[in-house]
Amino acid sequence: MIELRGLTKRYGDRVAVDDLTCGIEAGRVTGFLGPNGAGKSTTMRMILGLDRPTAGSALVGGRRYQDLRHPLREVGALLDARAVHPARSARAHLLSMARSNGIAASRVDEVLETVGLTGAAGRRAGSFSLGMGQRLGIAGALLGDPGVLMFDEPVNGLDPDGVRWVRELVRSLAAEGRTVFVSSHLMSEMQLTADRLVVIGKGRLIADAPLQEVIAGSSLTAVRVRSPHAADLCEWLVSAGLDVRRPAENELIVTGGTIERVGDIAHQAGARLHELSPREASLEQAYQELTASSREYDASVPVLTTPETRV
């Protein structure tokens, strides 16, 4: 369990992390999302004691990282895969980490095997591709068999097989009861990986909720209705306070109500239905809406919705 309480970091007059309070629980994958410069890496660095909070605290299992007796056995992290001495072999790098943390040397070969680097263990880390470097970073995070794992952009540079491998690894670590906190800009991947999301923008908490709740909160999550009585039904739905669009003669897109409610209203209206189906937004769409006002570096944002007639 990771607990952030009023966590704040200022660099001069720039607030990188602003009064962040949330808990990252064990046994699930928590995705950490936010636009560039939102403060994700700074938050992770503070959890790992690499940056000092200006105010507030970041606790791992109830203690500050600096107070953990065997940090690598309690928290494993991949922050920057390039932070490896380029002349050292992968095995030598992991052995030195193991030695300084009282971890058995036999564990090195286990994690090399887990990440698929056994065959490259003797090669200089400096000769590694971006994806191999990521795998080595993940091996380092797993070395102490810790209960808490943090991965900053773990799929960066990985090919599709590597991306799937990270997804399965991360999910299995959570299934074993560990706390897994993962940042990523790849929303489609997060949608497949995360159970819960913490979303920040300009250092502030925007959302801390289950993935499905974040998606359900999108204005694009809706109920699609097809009915020969669409015009009448539309009036009923609007009078019930729901938001209705009518993209085609016999089709309605309803937001603001559950599928059960829309079905009940159709029944009351005596409208025959040819379709009543949920239309779920993607995480990408929900994320775009959530963070629209918190992007620090905003190029023109592509339109994600097709324009429809609003009733």
Ligand SMILES: Nc1ncnc2c1ncn2[C@@H]1O[C@H](COP(=O)(O)OP(=O)(O)OP(=O)(O)O)[C@@H](O)[C@H]1O
């Ligand atoms: N050492 C530092 N000195 C000054 N400002 C910093 C420092 N580290 C981070 N910042 C600033 O703090 C803010 C948050 O940066 P951070 O790297 O934590 O964001 P991020 O969410 O990880 O971004 P990205 O998705 O681009 O990696 C940014 O405005 C950044 O410029």
